[in-house]
Amino acid sequence: MEQTFGAFIRQRRLESMIKLNVFASQIGISNVYLSYIETGKRPAPSKPILDNIAKALALSKDDTILMHSLAALSHHKNDFSADLIEYINSRPYVMETLHIAIERGAGEREWFAFRNMVCLSKSTDN
Secondary structure (H helix, E strand, O other): OOOOHHHHHHHHHHHOOOOHHHHHHHHOOOHHHHHHHHOOOOOOOOHHHHHHHHHHOOOOHHHHHHHHHHHHHHHOOOOOOHHHHHHHHOOHHHHHHHHHHHHHOOOHHHHHHHHHHHHHOOOOOO
């Protein structure tokens, strides 16, 4: 079964033993809205609320990335998470690299090689 944004948030909240009403207050939304999100009746909230969720649940970097990806999927299957859009838009070289990849037909092998190179890099360049 595919994991949803709401199920992810609910699971992490319960693991942290935080009551729904307390968590809603911590992240700045109503109990009802949070309940709708967790049950999949509403898509993920805005980026500032997502940031509050990550902080309140003390999510790891990997879980925060997963949360943002699930948040984007909750809106529409073809949307990108807000952090990706912000990253791409603030770095013209990323957009250029994506265009080059399209032009040259970069496939899975090339992207995995690139990902591995980035993961091994100790660059502090943002």
